[in-house]
Amino acid sequence: MAENLRSDGKAVDVVVTRDVHKGDPVLAEGWCGVAMRNAKANETVAIETTQREFAFNIGAEVAAKGAVLYIKADGKLTATAGTDVPFCKVTRAKDSNNIVWAKLLPQVK
Secondary structure: OOOOOOOOOOEEEEEOOOOEOOOOEEEEOOEEEEEOOOEOOOOEEEEEOOOOEEEEEOOOOOOOOOOEEEEOOOOOEEOOOOOOEEEEEEEEOOOOOOEEEEEEOOOOO
């Protein structure tokens, strides 16, 4: 193994600006991913950034299979493009419990 290897690259430590719970979408320090544990505002937490499939509750948002969801600074997901960061692509459309399955997108912003 190379002597300069520092991690497996599946997660990144970031300082969050709000309280987060394990499994929450997170946008912090130029990275977006899924919180791997609970953390309070101003704490460091690892967020998973790999292109894996997760289930998210998107509330009233409309999201069909193939839709891109964007993450806002507060961690909320939206189907409306704008200045928000592309976060995931829906693999299973929203069900009656407002849950979608989605695959994280590559880090691009």
